[in-house]
Amino acid sequence: MFKKSPVIKIALTHLLAKKRQTIVAMLGVTFGIAIFIFQAGLMSGFQAYFIDETVNTTANIRIYNEAEKNRKSILAKLYADENKWVVVQNQKPKDELTKIKNGYQIIAALEKDPRVLGVSPFLGSQAIFKVGIAQIAGRVSGVDIIKENVLFDVSKNMRQGDITKLQTIPNGIILGDGLAELLGAKMNDNISITSPLGVTLEMKIVGINHSGLTEVDKSRAYINIRNAQKLLKVDGSYITDINIKLKDFNQAEALAKFYHQKFGFKTVDWKEANASVFSVFKIQNMVTYLIIVSILIVSGFGIFNILMMIIYEKMPDIAILKAIGYKDSDIKKIFLAESLIIGMLGGLLGLVIGFVLQKIVGSIKMDIKGFVSMEYLRFNSSIGFYIFAYFFGLLATTIAGYIPARKAAKMDAIDIIRSK
Amino acid sequence: MGNIIETKILSKSFHDPVEFQALKNINVSIKQGEFASIVGSSGSGKSTLLYVLSTLDTDYTGHIFFDGDDLSLKSKNDLAAIRNEKIGFVFQFHYLLTEFTVLENVCLPALKRAKYSEAEIRERAYQKLELLGLADQALKKANKLSGGQQQRVAIARALINEPKIIFGDEPTGNLDSKNSQNVFEIFKELKEKFNQSIVVVTHDQHFAERTDRIITLSDGEVISQ
Ligand SMILES: Nc1ncnc2c1ncn2[C@@H]1O[C@H](COP(=O)(O)OP(=O)(O)OP(=O)(O)O)[C@@H](O)[C@H]1O
Numbered sequence: 326m327f328k329k330s331p332v333i334k335i336a337l338t339h340l341l342a343k344k345r346q347t348i349v350a351m352l353g354v355t356f357g358i359a360i361f362i363f364q365a366g367l368m369s370g371f372q373a374y375f376i377d378e379t380v381n382t383t384a385n386i387r388i389y390n391e392a393e394k395n396r397k398s399i400l401a402k403l404y405a406d407e408n409k410w411v412v413v414q415n416q417k418p419k420d421e422l423t424k425i426k427n428g429y430q431i432i433a434a435l436e437k438d439p440r441v442l443g444v445s446p447f448l449g450s451q452a453i454f455k456v457g458i459a460q461i462a463g464r465v466s467g468v469d470i471i472k473e474n475v476l477f478d479v480s481k482n483m484r485q486g487d488i489t490k491l492q493t494i495p496n497g498i499i500l501g502d503g504l505a506e507l508l509g510a511k512m513n514d515n516i517s518i519t520s521p522l523g524v525t526l527e528m529k530i531v532g533i534n535h536s537g538l539t540e541v542d543k544s545r546a547y548i549n550i551r552n553a554q555k556l557l558k559v560d561g562s563y564i565t566d567i568n569i570k571l572k573d574f575n576q577a578e579a580l581a582k583f584y585h586q587k588f589g590f591k592t593v594d595w596k597e598a599n600a601s602v603f604s605v606f607k608i609q610n611m612v613t614y615l616i617i618v619s620i621l622i623v624s625g626f627g628i629f630n631i632l633m634m635i636i637y638e639k640m641p642d643i644a645i646l647k648a649i650g651y652k653d654s655d656i657k658k659i660f661l662a663e664s665l666i667i668g669m670l671g672g673l674l675g676l677v678i679g680f681v682l683q684k685i686v687g688s689i690k691m692d693i694k695g696f697v698s699m700e701y702l703r704f705n706s707s708i709g710f711y712i713f714a715y716f717f718g719l720l721a722t723t724i725a726g727y728i729p730a731r732k733a734a735k736m737d738a739i740d741i742i743r744s745k
Numbered sequence: 746m747g748n749i750i751e752t753k754i755l756s757k758s759f760h761d762p763v764e765f766q767a768l769k770n771i772n773v774s775i776k777q778g779e780f781a782s783i784v785g786s787s788g789s790g791k792s793t794l795l796y797v798l799s800t801l802d803t804d805y806t807g808h809i810f811f812d813g814d815d816l817s818l819k820s821k822n823d824l825a826a827i828r829n830e831k832i833g834f835v836f837q838f839h840y841l842l843t844e845f846t847v848l849e850n851v852c853l854p855a856l857k858r859a860k861y862s863e864a865e866i867r868e869r870a871y872q873k874l875e876l877l878g879l880a881d882q883a884l885k886k887a888n889k890l891s892g893g894q895q896q897r898v899a900i901a902r903a904l905i906n907e908p909k910i911i912f913g914d915e916p917t918g919n920l921d922s923k924n925s926q927n928v929f930e931i932f933k934e935l936k937e938k939f940n941q942s943i944v945v946v947t948h949d950q951h952f953a954e955r956t957d958r959i960i961t962l963s964d965g966e967v968i969s970q
């Protein structure tokens with residue numbers, strides 16, 4: 326019949342007398358928590374997947390040479406006096422400046438570094454791909470495919486063909502699958518690529534590659550670095566980037582600084598290179614938390630509402646309980662218990678619904694080709710989200726319940742009795 | 746025989762909507778085991794006095810000694826505990842928790858006090874209901890009973906913690922003469938059997954005349970006691 330204290334029993338009785346409103350208030354909490362579980366799991370699952378993919382496709386450290394934009398003109402160097410004005414109109418950046426001088430010596434030095442797992446030279450260029458009448462602008466990555474494979478596991482992502490063909494067949498090219506699709510190109514087809522300098526090479530498709538990053542797969546092709554040098558009309562020592570894979574990618578930031586000092590070229594680590602993506606993630610996460618906060622505020626109003634209704638209806642109960650010796654704090658407990666019951670049951674249901682929603686949506690084949698491409702949505706269903714959501718839900722309901730509860734506790738029994 | 750309650754120059758004013766002195770320098774005392782009635786015309790301050798004496802209203806000047814203690818020195822929580830353990834209430838409107846059973850209603854003060862186990866409390870509640878001839882109604886919802894039955898449930902609830910004093914504000918106001926007589930007999934029995942004090946506000950002259958003592962109020966003053 327009664328539990329230890331009649332407080333819970335009274336609270337339950339009040340709620341049961343208002344089943345419909347109680348259920349509506351409860352569903353508010355349920356909805357907020359379910360959405361949060363779903364949304365947070367989706368975002369964090371997606372982000373984890375994306376980070377995985379980028380860590381696999383971004384060099385731990387990239388060494389490159391940046392074109393000086395505000396290069397001091399020779400005249401300015403000559404007249405270094407601060408009081409003199411030197412104006413040079415239409416100054417152009419020199420293009421050969423992006424070359425890494427002694428690139429291959431640096432590579433050799435890096436390969437001896439015990440912290441380094443692999444080093445890969447790189448020379449990239451814009452290019453127009455042409456198959457028959459199909460024409461698409463993209464980029465070619467001139468690489469040493471064996472070294473590149475150590476860094477990015479290219480062979481794992483090969484849909485067709487074999488990476489070693491890039492070495493054995495002098496004019497071989499590996500296309501991203503998206504790019505191949507856009508061009509309507511198949512294995513062993515001929516393809517011509519034209520560089521911005523007007524150099525055209527006739528190539529043969531020896532592989533189709535799928536990195537998982539949609540933008541990359543739609544625009545990139547691998548060619549041998551010597552062919553890239555031909556496209557850009559440069560000598561055989563010309564490279565623009567050196568990509569490094571470390572044994573421990575968490576050292577990237579520190580080692581990037583170290584190599585910058587050692588070799589004098591710009592260096593960037595994978596985190597910095599993807600900083601914009603990480604900041605997008607931050608905003609995504611903020612939005613997710615804003616959603617739960619706003620839904621819970623709304624359901625908080627629902628709880629507030631129903632409690633105020635109950636309190637006005639049950640004023641005689643409050644008066645009599647006070648008259649027979651229930652303390653103000655007991656009265657407060659009754660109404661706090663009511664909001665907590667709503668919050669706990671609604672929250673629990675929300676957790677279950679969120680979990681089920683994740684499972685259902687996660688089992689639907691999506692074949693998403695967006696930012697990244699994946700067959701199924703990946704959810705992060707870590708227990709932390711559930712705990713956070715539940716406690717946040719309880720916090721919101723407690724706050725929503727506290728104001729009416731305090732009001733009930735402060736009611737004057739005599740006023741109520743007199744007014745009957 | 747000691748006084749269970751004693752007032753010294755007790756006064757009370759309402760300030761809203763206008764300044765109005767509802768109780769004026771009241772000095773009364775109720776002995777343990779005394780059955781007293783408070784009478785007076787409407788608006789004379791009977792209910793006001795009862796609420797002050799029963800610790801529900803703390804906005805007064807002067808002193809009230811309850812069982813030897815000066816109530817003005819007690820905290821709100823102390824007063825709640827005094828009401829719970831030493832005071833029973835019966836109002837004109839019965840004020841039961843309508844969604845609870847008769848038995849649960851009677852148990853409420855005892856569960857708050859938590860002096861006995863739940864089983865014992867239920868046992869005692871049955872005894873009180875028995876005393877009031879309601880044992881067979883124990884498991885009914887309170888609002889399924891007649892007015893007179895509900896009033897007796899309220900009395901049973903007032904008795905559950907075996908209070909030293911029972912206050913009633915027109916406890917028979919809504920009852921016919923037969924039920925009214927019944928309630929009178931119950932109060933008399935409580936006084937005689939358990940030495941409980943009873944203070945009842947009433948408009949029923951016949952009821953008042955049969956109590957030990959009549960306190961008459963007029964315009965907030967005690968004019969005879
Ligand atoms: N909350 C209040 N605010 C202002 N005046 C009040 C308040 N409560 C009571 N009064 C006034 O105090 C006086 C005494 O009221 P009280 O209710 O004690 O009368 P009563 O003797 O119980 O009358 P009745 O027999 O009609 O119940 C009345 O004049 C009433 O108007």
Ligand SMILES: [Mg+2]
Pocket residue numbers: 791792793
């Ligand atoms: Mg009155």
